Amino acid sequence: MLINFWYALARSEELSDQPLKVRALNHDFVLFRDSKGTAHCLANTCVHRNGSLSAGQVQNDCIQCPYHGWRYSGDGLCQLIPTLPDDSDIPDNARVDAYPVEERYGLIFAFLGDLPEAERPPILEAPEWDAEGWTTLTMEYHWGAHYERVMENGFDATHAEFSHADASATAGNFQRGKETKYTLTEASGEWDGGYTIDSPALSLVQGYVGPVQGWAHMNFMMGKERGDFRFYYYVTPVNESICRRYLLHARNFMPGKRMDSELTETNWKFEQEDRDLLEAMRPIVPPRDHGHDLLQPEEQAMAQYRRSLRRWEKNGWRIDADALEQLGMERTCVIPCPARRNGGRWILPETPRLHRN
């Protein structure tokens, strides 16, 4: 799991006036809305005596710890320590990590890391969301699989014929053999990669932006109609073996509720078929170097994705899962937030990472 990327932590509708606890990257976070409705994301552990902030309440645009009532604003700074006399200052280190938040496409994204704004990777854009002529659906899936397996499955075009064999709606679109051409897309920046497939019945372009965001543009026959489908998905690792997947699904044909429910049902079926397969794969974490599986030419996008992961890991962004596990019951740690780059003393240590200089 990598820090320094945007993660979809919840659906907008899940966050009301009550705080919401979410787990991602094997750490706890609290989400809350201020009186303007703006969403905030903080590390969930109160630095006073380690209370769980998400069990508290929102008061005066702050999250109030349920234990002794310390209040933290959306920037993570403590604004009130009830036991302090009125004329005394709140200590500088009375603060928790606060993460940048963006609310888009009905999802609440938080940037879980400490990069300054100009260096942050982008949130994958879904331009068809709310756009004229497009119908969109959002689905949320929970998988007992490693997020990288889920991502790789997203750009695995050849499994459909076998794992979704009885999908009558899409039958005949995926054809093997000479008629199908796979081309790796040149990555346009340091965050992305992808590939195209051209075959008589199907044209597909797909790729990834960062470790947990993927997309696919398809043009194919559905029953008697041909049309465009656009998928955008945002995967959130809960820990090394569980993840959530938010799928935005857009189409420019066959609008209407009946088609919505048909497509929802088809997507559920696909997702469940994939989930059963992925949850049984071993090792749980896909191989990161060559020689532990046998990728084929049409799987170059996976190799490209793995190269990207290795590059990001070398930046010191990969959480050291074993070291984190070993913290055991006596210690805790947090994902560092951007304000840590300004120095000062922080009460809780940063999460252990690989290749950290």
Ligand code: FES
């Ligand atoms: S533990 Fe949070 S206020 Fe004391």
Ligand SMILES: [Fe+2]
């Ligand atoms: Fe699938």
